[in-house]
Amino acid sequence: MEENVCPKCGSPLTDIIETPNGRRLQRCSAGEWDPKTKKTEGCDYIKWLPVEPKVLDEKCPKCGSALVLQFTRFGKKMKKCSAGEWDPNTKKVIGCDFVEWVNGTTEPLDEDCPQCGAKLVLYTTANGKQMKKCSTAGWDKEKRKATGCTYVEWLKKAPQVKEDSGGEEFLPPEPKE
Ligand SMILES: [Zn+2]
Numbered sequence: 079m080e081e082n083v084c085p086k087c088g089s090p091l092t093d094i095i096e097t098p099n100g101r102r103l104q105r106c107s108a109g110e111w112d113p114k115t116k117k118t119e120g121c122d123y124i125k126w127l128p129v130e131p132k133v134l135d136e137k138c139p140k141c142g143s144a145l146v147l148q149f150t151r152f153g154k155k156m157k158k159c160s161a162g163e164w165d166p167n168t169k170k171v172i173g174c175d176f177v178e179w180v181n182g183t184t185e186p187l188d189e190d191c192p193q194c195g196a197k198l199v200l201y202t203t204a205n206g207k208q209m210k211k212c213s214t215a216g217w218d219k220e221k222r223k224a225t226g227c228t229y230v231e232w233l234k235k236a237p238q239v240k241e242d243s244g245g246e247e248f249l250p251p252e253p254k255e
């Protein structure tokens with residue numbers, strides 16, 4: 079089969095497109111995703127490309143092998159042990175089964191909160207979106223309520239992405255298995 083030709087209509091595929099979550103795809107050049115109607119105009123063929131796992135400079139706490147950073151189909155990040163492998167037939171992990179989900183990172187900023195004067199921190203979500211928030215902010219799990227200062231400022235890196243959308247609003251839905 080030709081690599082860069084749409085299997086549905088025979089048109090050439092586009093260059094590789096990278097999503098904000100680090101996933102990669104090629105789409106049929108005879109189709110176009112309309113973010114307003116959330117529909118594809120023309121041919122809707124999409125080829126998702128496998129994401130190469132990134133080897134991290136971190137060791138597995140269980141077995142000492144290198145950890146790799148992987149993205150799930152939904153753009154979530156996890157660190158997993160390179161000595162482990164998922165077997166889709168038995169639905170079991172072969173080898174080391176260490177996995178750590180990456181939820182987001184917080185970096186201290188040298189900026190004061192306009193509401194309370196405490197320092198701000200830069201929070202990067204698992205989807206790669208960034209916001210500045212107050213370092214006194216917290217979350218009370220029992221009461222399910224925010225605690226401390228509520229100041230939040232989203233950084234608009236990708237204006238076409240809605241802040242509450244999960245980050246892939248402008249892309250067509252991912253294929254089902
Ligand atoms: Zn096509």
Ligand SMILES: [Zn+2]
Nearest residue numbers: 138141159174
């Ligand atoms: Zn391991």
Ligand SMILES: [Zn+2]
Nearest residue numbers: 191194212227
């Ligand atoms: Zn504050």
